[in-house]
Amino acid sequence: MxxxxxxxxxxxxxxxxxxxxxxxxxxxxxxxxxxxxxxxxxxxxxxxxxxxxxxxxxxxxxxxxxxxxxxxxxxDAYREASRIIQGVFHEFTDLVEPLSLDEAYLDVTTSKRGPPSATLIAQEIRRLVRERTGGLTVSAGVSYNKLLAKLGSGMNKPDGLTVILPEQADALLARLSVGDFYGIGPVTAGKLERMGIKTGADLRARSLPELTSAFGSHGAHMYAIARGIDERPVDPSDDRKSVGTEDTYDTDLRTLPEMLAKLPGLSERTSRHLTRHGLAGRVVAVKVKFANFELLTRQQRLPAPVQAPEEIERVARRLLTADLIGGRAVRLLGVSVSALLDPQGRDVAVPLFRLV
The missing domain is CATH 3.40.1170.60 (MutS, DNA mismatch repair protein, domain I)
Structure with a gap:
């Protein structure tokens, strides 16, 4: 476990x-x-x-x-604080999966230091972060998988610590509102509630075929999380890290030509960041946030790494299609490059707090 x-x-x-x-x-x-x-x-x-x-x-x-x-x-101030916090994490384990500047998963099944107790390690992390950052606080969740650990970290904020034991998970998940489950956004939660599924217990009562029929592969995900099943390992690899740029527009973009016209500038700025760090990448992604705040991303893995702005833009144009937009107004566009390589073609570990 x-x-x-x-x-x-x-x-x-x-x-x-x-x-x-x-x-x-x-x-x-x-x-x-x-x-x-x-x-x-x-x-x-x-x-x-x-x-x-x-x-x-x-x-x-x-x-x-x-x-x-x-x-x-x-x-710059936030990145520096993040650097200190991430440094504390790595004192206890190399299995650190940063999600952003201010949060991460840690696998402390076999820790580098401290007692063989995830709860005591979490307490020590919280103490060290406060001490080394001049008073910043973190909340922590401890459990046997990522789903429950993340749920726990949000239960007693600020400056809290929540431990969810295996024997406690079923009852806790049963009484949650469906919108409280990680990975179920407001749109999906609304659809579930219209189906009469309002709590984790309601979700658990539905069969796998019923959920996959209504939600496709996401239905299988919901079937699993309602039962506290999450087999994802804590992943310290850097494929998920990216260098990119995004813009929120003062006026919604309403036509595909308007949106495509933004790609050269976004691609140029992304390329500039890559060049500054001596990086190229094998995956190009486009991020779209609609006027109703719904968020979509599309990405493509390439046979060779890219760095030049025209190469990045060429892929982004293939990803940003009329089918993706569906005639909806767009408030934000972003272009990013991930699966990063150095000039010698070696995979690189770029600290998350340095990315743009």
């Missing part, structure tokens, strides 16, 4: 700002770029009391909380 820890920093960007400017403590603070289409990246817990949360349009956040203090992101 694996011992998995999921660690998630508490209101990470905002917490860094409060650490560096103590006068902000106890106030409603959001980190966001200024602009008519800006969204909140992180908000303090005081701001969350007014319904201000990540991905909320900034103008909506200001309407809900007129006294909200808005701070422009300082990515």
């Amino acid at each position: 694996r011992k998995v820890v999921h660690v998630d920093a508490d209101a990470f960007f905002a917490s860094v700002e409060l650490r560096d400017d103590p006068s902000l403590r106890g106030k409603a603070v959001a980190v966001a770029y200024h602009g008519p289409r800006s969204v909140v990246t992180t908000a303090t817990y005081e701001a969350r009391q007014y319904g201000v949360r990540s991905a909320l349009p900034l103008r909506t956040a200001l309407a809900r909380c007129p006294h909200l203090i808005v701070i422009e992101p300082r990515m």
Whole structure:
């Protein structure tokens, strides 16, 4: 049985700002770029009391909380804090799978140091992060797979630790709302609820053929997670890491030609980042966020690595199709390159906090 820890920093960007400017403590603070289409990246817990949360349009956040203090992101400061936090993780295990600057999975089944207890290791990680970052806190979930560990890390925020034992999993999952399951977004949760499936117990009562008929391969995923089944290993490989660029537009893009016209600039900036780090990549991906915040990505693995902007753009144009867009308005486009190689063609491990 694996011992998995999921660690998630508490209101990470905002917490860094409060650490560096103590006068902000106890106030409603959001980190966001200024602009008519800006969204909140992180908000303090005081701001969350007014319904201000990540991905909320900034103008909506200001309407809900007129006294909200808005701070422009300082990515260099966040990357430095992330570097310290990731360093703590690697003191205990090499099996670290970063998901973003502020969260990661750790497999501590066989740890490099500390007691043979995932719970005690998680406690020590939390202590060291607070000590070495000047007071930043993280929440941790401990269980026997990634699904339950991630669920646990969100249950007692901020600065919490939740352990989910095998004998506790069934009852916990049964009472969850379907929208609380990792991998079930608002659209899918709405469809499930229209089918009369509102809780984990309701989901578990449906057969595998019934779920796959309604949701395809995603139905098989839901069948498994309702039962606490998650066989994914903690993956420290770098294929999932990417160098890329994305833009949120002040006015929705409504036609495919408008969208295709954005690809040269996105590809050029992505190429520039690759060149700066001496990298090329074998996978090109396009990211699309629609006006209703639904997110889609499409990617293609190539026989040879690419770095030049025209090569990246050529693949991106193949991926960004009328069928993908479906006539919908688009608020964000992104282009990225992953499966990264150095100039000698060797796989590289690029720290997540250095990516753009």
